[in-house]
Amino acid sequence: MKAIPLAFNTLKEAIRDKILYVILVFALLMLMSSILLSTLSLSSQDKIVMDLGLSAISIFGVIITVFLGTNLLHKEIDKKTVFLLLPKPISRSDFILGKYIGMCLTQLIITLAMGLAFYGVLAFVAPTEVSGLFGGTAQALILIYLELMVLNAVAVFFSTFATPIMSAVFTIATYVIGHLSNDVISFGKLSGNPALAKLTEGLFYVLPDLERMNLKNQIMATGASSEVMLGSIGYGLLYAASLLVLSILIFDGREF
């Protein structure tokens, strides 16, 4: 598999971009905000730290995806390094896959590190409850990472044919619509127009339903069943795979 060395190369590039400093910022932010909020809030300090931590991991992850993922292919094309790579016995699909896997590896390291910082803060704020909260928060972290994997695929897909700025705009738009997927259907139904209702329903199936991977509330309150978890994981992986195949198709037809 020739994509693997490319993946590690992408990871090295990301490290060279000093993207991992984000983790340090995150850890400091989390620590400071938890101490501040515990004095501001009336009870529920651990809840606030959990919500803030999980949301911060998700938001930081999305920011990294948008800025790193949308530049990934463009940088290679702009610096003309792609011309050195493609004549070698590396297929275009390997190139896209390698870039994608490298991005996912970077995200994995960042999510794991931010997760560790998050558990550290949680242990500091609620030392007696941290073990009881581990299962639910770990499930939520897995789904956050899965959402980032889908968004990575979205960023790679857009960057195969659009400029970095346009790719970033499209990826952010996909993130926003992905979280409003259920509302899109509701708006269509509310309009009373059958054609519009059909169109919104079609959009619902085409666009990524990121709310399926956003089970933070449900997991923290009652826990998610294995069916729901596996369903969400399966959906996320299939969606990312479909986008990657589509990206490969577009990249294959591109002329340099």
Added chain:
Amino acid sequence: MWGKVVLTALLCLFTIGTHAMHRETITAIPKVRPDQGDGALLLPPTMTQIMALGHDSLMADFFWLYTIQYYGDQMLKERDPVHLYHYFDTLTTLDPDFEYAYIFASFVLSGTPEGRAQSIQLLNRGIRLNPQAWILPYQLGFVYYIFEKNNLAAAEQFAKASKLPNAASNAARLAAKLYEREGVDDCAITKDLWAEAAKSASDKDTAVRAQKYYIETTIRCDLLDLNRAVKTYISQQQTARKQAAAKVKPAPGASPPPVAVVRPPANPQTLVNAGVISGIPADPLRRAYRYDARSGQFKAETLPWQPYELKPEQFAR
């Protein structure tokens, strides 16, 4: 080099100076009137939820912090926190599992009749969305008891709370006491609640006390049933004798013979033979109830902790 340093320092000083002047101006001419500032976050809850983009819980936390600051601020200024319900409505829409928000809302809203209706509405929604959270019906019972003075509604909520997992041991006790106070003669509920209180008691002392109440309630209920059965027996016998007397035609000019007064049954078994009761219960300590054939009253044996006897007025129920 030093010229550049001095220039930078001067520029910084000027920047800070203009900023300070600007701040003075803002303070002198407030752009937001105090009464307008209160409703800064007054968007419909569903709109706020859409804007949260999946980070509903985090948004709810920000609303929570804003709400407690707003409430405290309004209290300090001795003003009515008119938007409080809206904030609680929004934050519980964003995070329906935020149990403490419902509880806090019920405390701060229940001061006025309108606020009480709102807090009851919020708590009922919380109960619907968190059916396993015992604290919510417990708190609703508290609102009914303290603010609404509705003991029966409070007892119902405490009873509901006592049946939920990890419920506080006093939920069942409070329900049983309030049912008793309201004169609700529902032995099954009261017995059940005391049994629940004894089972869920956190300490031995509470468990013993709840057990005592359970035994007392069981005995009270058994005695009520048995004494009612005696009355039913007497009434049945009286009717039968009257019907028998009516069939006998008195001699012309003679007055009908008087119907003999029915005496209470000679022993408890007579009640069973007459079909008034299916069997004679024993008390929870497996001892038979004492029966006084002269008065037709059942009494309980002395309990281990203190002599126990029902008062006559309790038989009248």
